[in-house]
Amino acid sequence: MHVVIMGCGRVGSSLAAALQRLDHTVAVVDKNPQAFHRLGKDFRGQQITGNGFDRDILVEAGIEQAAAFAAVSNGDNSNIVSARVARETFGVEHVVARIYDPKRAEVYQRLGIPTVATVPWTTDRFLRMLLPEGVATAWREPSGTVAVLQLPLHEAWVGHRVSELESAVGARVAFITRFGNGVLPDARTVVQADDTVYVAALSGTVTDVTAAARRTPEESE
Template sequence: MNIVVVGCGRVGSQLATLLSVEGHNVVVIDRDEEAFRRLGSTFNGVTIKGLGFDEEVLEEAGLREADAFAAVTNLDNTNLMAAEVARKLFGVKHVVARLYNPVRERTYQQLNLDYVCGTTLVAETLMEKIKSGHGHHLSTVGDVEVIEFKCSEHADGKRIRDIEIDHGFRIAAVLRGASTFIPKEETVVKSGDIMIAAVKDEAFGKVARYMEE
């Protein structure tokens, strides 16, 4: 398949690399040339610097011959405009847009766009994890990772409040034995507890010591 991807952030770069590895012809568009550094070494497609809704840029990307188009930047307006241009001006049959802010969902629906909302998917998955009390998960929302991990001995005896304040992340739930609960600030962590937490990218290095390998 010939596929054009607009946006080379973490979502776009991973999508483009996966498609390329599967043997598809992939063209990636991003306004920031530095963003292309995120593409893996296995990516063998084409990169173009420019705006994803610019007709000349899309012509250069070969959109008229494309089988599919994905607009996956972290700007909803860009994704909306790019998707509409791909559908209406270039006649691409399969167009998918990323919905970054769930507040804009109604607009996407009114335009009858196929879309994926990472925020909603993560929230729903997190709820299922909390209710079921098992499983491992890693998702991305902007520059925040939603992770599930087992606490190492370094976390044993520490309060939730101390860990969160010192290391810049938020713990949403604790799985201890057969029970799952939402912790309070004074909850004391035990080695072997399983945490579901939201972690900023820059905090991963500090949080890692609390994760059992």
């Protein structure tokens, strides 16, 4: 498929190279012609100098035939404007914009533009490497308000209902992995041995939630 990338920084050039290795055609747009040096001598795609939200520039990049568009410049406003033009003007099916400000990311998600909120995402990646298993979040929504995390559950919770666990830890059980399969629990679901339990919690409560999960049901009463 054909992919248009707006921004030829480290992320844009790396993404272009990866897509080319997968045999996709790629056009990279950047207002600074010097940025294209990052693409290397082996890059076979288009290199177009200009603004990624300029319709004529996008047409030159093949946006009318593109199946995907990635806005990864260093400016939030440029990324979201170009992403909206790609989606709303040219009808590109897969559009993603990189956003540094997590509050803006939440707004743009509501507009139907998938975003990668760089700061929260990077923070989560560091936490998953730094903290003990089961403490760091597995997923966080763009504003950073709600996190999904694996619960470091005390073994004494085996045999107890999910509703009891939710009440004790102050979070909602999102899903359980059981024997390699995902389970969507209800209030009557009972925790079994070797279950991996994931909960959705407010970001500011993650420490309290994990601490409560490590206690026995009796200690939580």
